[in-house]
Every structure is written in C-alpha cells, then in structure tokens.
Amino acid sequence: MDKVLFQEYSEEQRLQMLNDNCNKRLEDHGYEKPLSKDQVKQLKDKITSCVRELRKVEAEKKEVTKGYNDQIGKLKSTIETASEEEEKRTTFTCETCFEFLFREERKIGVYNKDGVLIEERPATLKELRDSEDMFKQVPPTRKTGTNN
DSSP states (O other): OOSBOOTTSOHHHHHHHHHHHOSEEEEEEEEEEEOOHHHHHHHHHHHHHHHHHHHHHHHHHHHOOTTTHHHHHHHHHHHHHHHHHHHHTEEEEEEEEEEEEETTTTEEEEEOTTSBEEEEEEOOHHHHHHHHHHHOOOOOOOOOSSOO
16 A cells, blocks of 8 residues: 555645545544644744743742733643644644555555545455445346347
8 A cells, every 4th residue: 555645646636536536535534644844843932932931920920929820721731732742743633535445455545635645454344345346247137038
C-alpha cells in the first residue's frame, strides 16, 4: 500500500482522482494530521510567550492575589494544549477522507484530501466479500421457451 497517492497531480486534480477512485468517501473523518514546521514554530513561540506571561502574572499575584486566578488558569491551559500538540507534532483534524481496499494485501487504506495515507488496517471479510460482489457479472437470463 502506497504512503501517498496521486502526488503527480495538482491539488484539485488529486482531490478529483481520490474521489473517483476510492471505495468509500468518509465525511468528517477524524485523525491526527502532522503539523508543518511553521505551525510547530508558532506553537513554540506561543509556549515561550505564555511562560513569560505566566511568570509575570505569578509575581504580581504575590502582591495582589485577587482577580488573577482566572487568567493564570487560562494561560496554563494554553501552555498544556500547545505543549501537547508541539510534542506530538500533530493536531486532531476532521475532514473528508477516502477509503481504498487493497485486495492483494487484504488491507484498507484511508487517505486524506492530499492523498496521504493516514490510517491502515486489515480488511474485514465483509469488505472483501462486498468488493468481490462489485466485480461479479450478472448471469445472462435463460430462455425457457415460454417468453420468446
């Protein structure tokens, strides 16, 4: 099973090829999509900025504690979320994906709109059987002599 499909095409053509050739189109399929280098840098900058702000706020809290608790909680939450995403280098995404059956390998591959393999799993017997039925031809009708 290829890790990427239809990379030789433009984004619009690739999306059309994925749509035309998939076994099933999956609407709003959730998966972990790798972050770009720019997104990782933005998260690191965000973490640095939030850490600086957190230190400043905590120092002020010693003087005047009332009113800062909400702000500190939000900053810590932002740091935690950004740190998790930066560490995993992925973010959860929901978008249209395309499922392909690879009969020879008895596997199912799920590809995103960029043609990148995001999930792979063994095909179920039902999926293998259903795909066989798609390719079977309808037998010709027999003439019984009663309906010429």
